[in-house]
Amino acid sequence: MASVFSRIIAGEIPSYKVAESDNYYAFLDINPLTKGHTLVVPKQEIDYIFDIDDQTLAGMILFAKGVAAKIKREIACSRVAMVVLGMEVPHAHIHLIPIQSEKEVDFHREKLHLAPEEFQEIASKLSR
Numbered sequence: 001m002a003s004v005f006s007r008i009i010a011g012e013i014p015s016y017k018v019a020e021s022d023n024y025y026a027f028l029d030i031n032p033l034t035k036g037h038t039l040v041v042p043k044q045e046i047d048y049i050f051d052i053d054d055q056t057l058a059g060m061i062l063f064a065k066g067v068a069a070k071i072k073r074e075i076a077c078s079r080v081a082m083v084v085l086g087m088e089v090p091h092a093h094i095h096l097i098p099i100q101s102e103k104e105v106d107f108h109r110e111k112l113h114l115a116p117e118e119f120q121e122i123a124s125k126l127s128r
Contacts, residue, residue, distance in 0.1 A: 003091035006045045016123035018070070023056065024063040026096075028123055031111040033097050034104055036075035036122055040064040040094040049084050049092040064094050067126070071098050074125040081105045 008015045009025045016028035018038050029037040042060055046052050052060065068080040077098035083105060084094055097105055114122075 003045055004089055005039075005041045005091040005093065009041070009043050016119045018123055018126040019063070019067050021063060024060055026063070026067045028119055028126075029095065030119070032114065033107070033109070033111060034075075034077070034099060035112065035114070035118075036071050036077070036098040036126065037112075038067060038071060038096045038126070040067055040096060041091060046092050047086075047090040049086055049094075052092055060092075060094070064096060068096050070126050070128070071096055074128075075122075 002010070004013065007013045008027060016030075017025070018028060019026040023043055024040060025043055026038050026040045029039050040060065040063060042052060042056055044056065049057070064082065068082070071077070071080045075098040078100050081097040081099050081104075082094055083097065085107070086092060099105060
């Protein structure tokens with residue numbers, strides 16, 4: 001069965017797309033830690049990030065770097081944190097989280113609750 005991320009990439013589940021290439025897809029996390037929290041995934045469904053072949057993994061990091069640059073430019077933040085956990089969905093992914101301090105990278109704290117219009121506004125800014 002396809003992962004939820006594969007279904008998002010295929011357009012079966014709606015998402016707030018930030019960027020897309022032939023091999024990668026970036027979209028807003030619907031349970032964000034901060035405004036602009038973005039997920040970067042390879043289009044190829046691989047569960048564990050370190051099982052990805054070297055060329056694809058390098059490409060994913062470079063794709064994420066470009067997305068992070070957009071986040072840094074469009075969202076008020078000191079840094080864009082990059083986190084790889086990989087436990088919540090069996091599809092490799094990178095979290096890009098705009099932060100002011102390390103305290104904001106706490107996956108146990110309450111997530112933001114944004115209206116669809118807020119998600120759309122953020123995605124629009126980041127997809128320019």
